[in-house]
């Protein structure tokens with residue numbers, strides 16, 4: 192019989208639901224290949240209610256209820272708590288998955304939710320960059336004290352194995368810097384503008400396919416990219432860095448004329464994220480740059496992302512994630528879960 196592990200989800204939006212679908216899809220494989228069974232005992236949302244069932248919620252029913260716009264409360268076998276801190280203390284689970292919206296400035300309320308879960312004896316897995324940049328050291332330390340894990344593979348480059356790569360496969364290596372394209376939305380917008388759309392037309396298209404938010408400033412002004420740079424520097428280079436400390440320029444200043452001029456010269460504009468040590472300390476930057484075909488960034492199209500790492504033992508190691516989405520982010524959460532269980 193597979194060993195049953197109880198999970199709770201804080202957040203049930205794009206990523207939370209994609210994770211629920213992945214658990215349903217992978218259940219037979221997890222049981223046969225790893226002897227693992229994952230039962231979701233609780234889900235809480237912002238405005239779609241909450242549900243707890245210590246025996247396990249019916250995930251298909253939860254997805255249906257959410258889709259019809261109803262509250263999850265109808266699925267609960269206990270009085271569902273209305274906010275996340277009480278929910279965590281009430282829900283019987285070994286793992287808490289935190290998938291609520293990012294707060295780039297303070298990382299809240301996710302930071303507090305994660306502290307509560309670790310204090311309550313749960314391993315924590317998040318896709319949220321906020322608590323990584325604003326609480327990496329404190330949360331990792333708290334997890335260690337509790338004999339638990341705080342994992343966040345999906346926080347940068349969705350399901351691509353970035354943080355786990357530096358745990359085991361790259362043991363003994365030191366990260367000196369990196370350069371990449373880490374924001375899908377701006378990469379898509381720049382590509383559309385290269386193809387002749389105006390900035391507004393590109394934004395409208397991005398909104399129509401759900402890539403661009405109603406208020407696009409988080410992406411367009413480089414905040415999402417900056418928080419990813421801060422997360423990589425903090426967790427992989429061991430230097431605590433906030434998004435506000437990243438030298439940040441977005442893509443608002445890039446005009447169709449500039450894109451056309453670059454194209455004539457055989458180059459492309461990309462929103463480049465980078466960090467490297469310099470004699471004056473760490474330089475972390477998000478800025479639009481012209482890149483030529485000799486750069487690996489040149490061929491990164493659409494919503495794909497790429498990061499090239501410079502290590503003391505490997506001068507250039509690149510990872511490309513082709514067309515990510517909530518499903519790939521969900522895989523990052525599953526990979527963290529299985530890594531905590533140390534399944535082989």
Ligand SMILES: NC(=O)c1ccc[n+]([C@@H]2O[C@H](COP(=O)([O-])OP(=O)(O)OC[C@H]3O[C@@H](n4cnc5c(N)ncnc54)[C@H](OP(=O)(O)O)[C@@H]3O)[C@@H](O)[C@H]2O)c1
Pocket residue numbers: 201202203204205206207235236237238239240275290291292293300318319320345346347349515516517518520
């Ligand atoms: N989308 C991606 O592909 C992707 C990729 C990498 C990382 N991420 C990160 O993953 C996280 C989730 O992204 P998403 O796209 O799933 O966001 P989303 O669709 O906006 O979903 C957020 C979920 O959190 C719930 N929520 C909001 N405030 C809450 C609170 N105080 N307590 C409990 N639940 C709360 C929302 O409730 P309602 O359902 O009632 O609105 C919703 O269910 C974000 O931090 C994001 O940066 C996303």
